[in-house]
Amino acid sequence: MPQQQTSGPEQGQRFDWWAAAPATAPVPDRPAAAPAAPVEPAPALVPPAASVPARPVPARPVPAHPVPVRPAPTEPDRAGSRSTVVYRSVQGSDAFQEIRRSYRSFVFPTSGAFLGWYLMYVAAQAGAPGLMRSQVAGPVNVAWLLGLLQFASTFLLTWLYARNARTKRDRAALDLRWDTQDQLR
Template sequence: MPQQQTSSPEQGRQSEQGQRFDWWAEPAAVPGQAPRPTHRAPADGPGTDGPGAEDPETGRPEPDGSTEVYRSVQHSEAFQQIRHSYRAFVFPVSGVFLAWYLMYVAAQAVAPGLMRSPVAGPVNVAWLLGLLQFASTFLLTWLYARNARTKRDRAALSLRWDTQDQLR
């Protein structure tokens, strides 16, 4: 039976056909082709009036028109309502779920006898609460998707189309 030969990293990184196995290294140069640049300079350099122009006082790039559009959208009442709706759901629900999880972990540590109490057959309180953790995860995922669909998606889509119209 033929034995496969293995090579160590020190013995080279090429197969018999010359294919490289070190995928993290830069690509090998192909004969007859110019090497690919690894870094591209911006099309408009500093001191020009294009997107790469810099503010002479601060040295920071000057914002172009799209930056101002996105900033105005961020400060708009519609965007603030979408953010408020998101936070009003996510923060309380995350807090409740975290408290529920920590209660389960604390009960395991503080009351192991209670957690070993049988509920039905081989299922004890610990198993029941552990399975309820999974059930609550699926329930919260469904609630989040329903909340997003009913309260935020239409407003966010409308805001997106308005923004795209302003960028044209």
């Protein structure tokens, strides 16, 4: 079977396949189009003072499935529903604030230490390439060693976070959740 020849861009030309005009094929559901009317030559430039009739603005189409309109809030909704009141009281409770304080006291310093450790690694790569190339053992140099320690520290911090959450926050958060669900019943 002979290969089909395709035309491509000539040398020095750029071809964007997504910008190429699509090939037109007859649509089987439609009748053939009537022959095109002869093309009239373009009119001469009209001076700006001449009046040009304005084109009518097409009306906006009406959607097939109108979007339901939400009714205006009633007085009890404006004051706050029962669940809103319960959740706001839980948010202001000492138990919730203690859970948040425990979370922040672990996450913020740990994230800062890890970010500092990562930036130290990048700065050492850029600022002390000779130090980073020094051999530690066989083909392993300081850069490889510090890079592998980045992975090890990520796994260590993940384990520490899970242990901290399990021992300090999960029980208190679960108790608070059950209390909240009881208040909503």
